[in-house]
Each structure stands twice: as structure tokens, then as C-alpha cells.
Amino acid sequence: MNGELRLRLFAKFIIHISLLLWQLSHEFKFQTTAQNTTDLPLPPEEVSTLKIVANGLGYKGSQESFSKTNCTVKGSSYHYEVGVYCNCSFNDNTTCHINEIEWINKGLDGYLPEEVANLTYLESLRLYSNEIKGEIPATLGNLSRLRHLDLSNNQLNGPINLGNLMLRILYLENNLFTGPIPPSLGNMKDLVVLSLYRNQLNGSLPPELGKLTKLQTLYLYENQLSGSLPLELGKLTSLKILYLYKNQLSGSLPPELGNLRSLFALDLSENQLSGPLPRELGKLTSLEYL
Numbered sequence: 364m365n366g367e368l369r370l371r372l373f374a375k376f377i378i379h380i381s382l383l384l385w386q387l388s389h390e391f392k393f394q395t396t397a398q399n400t401t402d403l404p405l406p407p408e409e410v411s412t413l414k415i416v417a418n419g420l421g422y423k424g425s426q427e428s429f430s431k432t433n434c435t436v437k438g439s440s441y442h443y444e445v446g447v448y449c450n451c452s453f454n455d456n457t458t459c460h461i462n463e464i465e466w467i468n469k470g471l472d473g474y475l476p477e478e479v480a481n482l483t484y485l486e487s488l489r490l491y492s493n494e495i496k497g498e499i500p501a502t503l504g505n506l507s508r509l510r511h512l513d514l515s516n517n518q519l520n521g522p523i524n525l526g527n528l529m530l531r532i533l534y535l536e537n538n539l540f541t542g543p544i545p546p547s548l549g550n551m552k553d554l555v556v557l558s559l560y561r562n563q564l565n566g567s568l569p570p571e572l573g574k575l576t577k578l579q580t581l582y583l584y585e586n587q588l589s590g591s592l593p594l595e596l597g598k599l600t601s602l603k604i605l606y607l608y609k610n611q612l613s614g615s616l617p618p619e620l621g622n623l624r625s626l627f628a629l630d631l632s633e634n635q636l637s638g639p640l641p642r643e644l645g646k647l648t649s650l651e652y653l
């Protein structure tokens with residue numbers, strides 16, 4: 364690099380940094396003056412419910428964190444507490460409700476209290492990589508706005524009981540869940556990701572899974588699933604990744620699997636599946652792992 368170019372680059376760098384600093388001070392000014400006019404109240408019963416949920420989960424933050432009654436604007440979104448976000452567009456932008464909780468890797472070692480169902484505006488609940496124990500509370504199924512649920516990498520046990528939730532994204536892998544894959548999962552018609560791997564699920568794959576026509580990722584590996592593959596799996600035409608390895612699945616592969624036009628990764632190994640690979644499967648140009 365010659366000296367002149369280096370100098371020009373350096374000058375450019377200085378201009379860039381100055382702009383950035385100006386922008387930052389500007390934004391900072393905006394935030395400090397805007398704060399008193401844009402903080403918006405959260406209903407007190409939602410605050411008290413949040414406190415109950417946090418306590419039940421074993422949240423380690425200070426209790427003062429839950430004494431505020433307002434959500435605070437931050438850029439274009441509102442937040443209440445670390446990892447707790449609000450939607451403040453209710454009642455003509457005068458009322459907030461908690462719509463997202465994201466406490467990841469926070470050492471939570473309690474349980475998920477049934478009061479979580481009182482946070483009725485919750486759209487996303489992400490509590491992965493903690494040590495949460497116990498069962499999924501039966502009330503969780505009441506959260507009709509919930510779209511994204513991630514409880515993976517915890518120590519949850521009992522059955523997978525999600526009532527009538529209508530999720531788009533469901534991660535429950537790496538827990539201690541037992542029992543069957545509930546056939547009612549087939550009713551979550553918008554489901555895009557279904558990840559239940561590394562649990563202790565048994566029984567056979569419910570044919571109802573074939574109703575999940577938007578499903579792109581299906582991870583059921585490292586469970587104790589048995590029985591044969593339902594031919595309905597062939598209806599999952601959006602499916603890109605299908606990992607069923609390390610189960611006790613048996614029987615021959617249904618030819619309908621050849622309809623999985625979007626599939627590019629398939630792993631059925633370490634099962635007792637037999638018979639020929641459906642000829643149609645060989646036609647999948649994008650198939651990478653088998």
C-alpha cells in the first residue's frame with residue numbers, strides 16, 4: 364500500500380468516525396429528551412405476574428427490576444427489564460403489554476410457573492440454555508398469541524403438552540420429555556420449525572404431522588421413537604431437513620417420501636428401517652446426507 368493511499372484511507376476513516384460520533388450524540392440527545400414523553404405504562408397486574416414468573420424460574424436479577432410500572436423506549440422498540448420486551452401500540456399507543464421474554468443462559472434453575480399464561484399478549488418465549496425443571500404447565504396452551512417457543516437445553520420432563528398453541532417455531536430439544544409426540548402438533552398449521560431431538564420420546568410418528576405443509580425443519584433424532592414411517596410424511600412439501608437418526612423406527616421407507624421436493628438433508632441412520640430406498644428419493648437432486 365503506498366503512502367498516499369494510506370493517507371486517503373486514514374482521512375476517510377476519520378470522517379467516518381466523526382459521523383458516527385455525531386450520530387451517536389444525536390441519538391443520545393433524542394433518547395434523553397424523549398424519555399419522559401415516550402415511556403408508557405404496563406398494567407400493574409402484568410408486572411406482578413412477571414415477578415411471579417421470574418421468581419418461579421429462579422431469576423437471579425434484583426427484585427427492584429420489577430418495581431417499575433413503565434416500558435422504556437429504546438430505538439423503535441420498548442423494553443421493560445433485561446430480556447423483557449413490550450408492545451406499546453395498544454389503546455392508540457398509550458398502553459403496553461409484554462410480548463417477548465428472552466432469558467437465555469441466565470442460570471434459571473426453577474420451574475415454569477402456570478401464571479405465565481396470564482401474560483396473554485406474549486408472542487415469543489425464549490428460555491433456552493438454562494436448568495429449568497418440572498413440566499410444561501397445562502395453562503401454557505392458553506397463550507393464543509404465542510408464535511415462538513424455545514425451551515430447549517433445559518431439564519424439563521413429563522409429556523409435551525402444548526394445548527392449542529398455534530406456533531410457528533418450536534424448540535424443545537435437549538430436555539427430558541417422555542411419552543409420545545402429540546398428534547395435535549399437526550394442528551399448528553403455520554409451524555416452520557419443529558425440533559424435539561435428544562429427549563426420551565417414544566411411540567410412533569403420528570400421521571397428523573403430514574398436515575404441517577409449511578414445515579421446513581423436522582428434528583426428531585436421538586429419541587426412542589418406534590413403528591414405521593407414516594406415508595403422510597410425503598405431504599411435507601416444504602421440508603428441507605429431516606433428521607430421524609438414532610431412534611427405533613422400523614419397516615420400509617414409504618415411496619411417498621419421494622414427494623419431498625424441497626428436501627436437501629435427510630438422515631435416517633441408526634434405526635431398523637429396511638427395504639429399498641424409494642426410487643423417487645434418488646431423484647432428489649439436492650439430497651446431501653443419507
Ligand SMILES: *[C@@H]1O[C@H](CO)[C@@H](O)[C@H](O)[C@H]1NC(C)=O
Pocket residue numbers: 396399400
Ligand atoms: C421532559 O424532560 C425535560 C428535561 O428534563 C423537560 O424540560 C421537559 O419539559 C419534559 N417534557 C415533558 C412533556 O414532561
Ligand SMILES: *[C@@H]1O[C@H](CO)[C@@H](O)[C@H](O)[C@H]1NC(C)=O
Pocket residue numbers: 399400401402403404432433
Ligand atoms: C410512566 O408513563 C406515564 C405516561 O407516559 C407518565 O405519566 C409517568 O410519569 C411515567 N412514570 C415513570 C415512573 O416514568
Ligand SMILES: *[C@@H]1O[C@H](CO)[C@@H](O)[C@H](O)[C@H]1NC(C)=O
Pocket residue numbers: 450451452453462
Ligand atoms: C403490537 O400489537 C399490535 C396489535 O396487536 C400488532 O398489530 C403489532 O404488529 C404488534 N407489534 C409488534 C412489534 O409486535
Ligand SMILES: *[C@@H]1O[C@H](CO)[C@@H](O)[C@H](O)[C@H]1NC(C)=O
Pocket residue numbers: 452455456
Ligand atoms: C402508533 O404509533 C405508530 C408508530 O409510531 C404510528 O405509526 C401509528 O400511527 C400510531 N397509532 C395511533 C393510533 O396513534
Ligand SMILES: *[C@@H]1O[C@H](CO)[C@@H](O)[C@H](O)[C@H]1NC(C)=O
Pocket residue numbers: 408411412415478481
Ligand atoms: C391469572 O388469571 C386467572 C384467570 O383470569 C386469575 O384468576 C388469576 O388471579 C391470575 N393470576 C395472576 C397472578 O394474575
Ligand SMILES: *[C@@H]1O[C@H](CO)[C@@H](O)[C@H](O)[C@H]1NC(C)=O
Pocket residue numbers: 480481501502504505
Ligand atoms: C387456561 O386453561 C385452563 C384449562 O386448560 C383453565 O383452567 C384456565 O383457567 C385457563 N386460564 C388461565 C389464565 O390459565
Ligand SMILES: *[C@@H]1O[C@H](CO)[C@@H](O)[C@H](O)[C@H]1NC(C)=O
Pocket residue numbers: 541542565566567
Ligand atoms: C413410552 O414410555 C412410557 C414410560 O415413559 C411407557 O409407559 C410407555 O408404555 C411407552 N410407550 C411405548 C409406545 O413404548
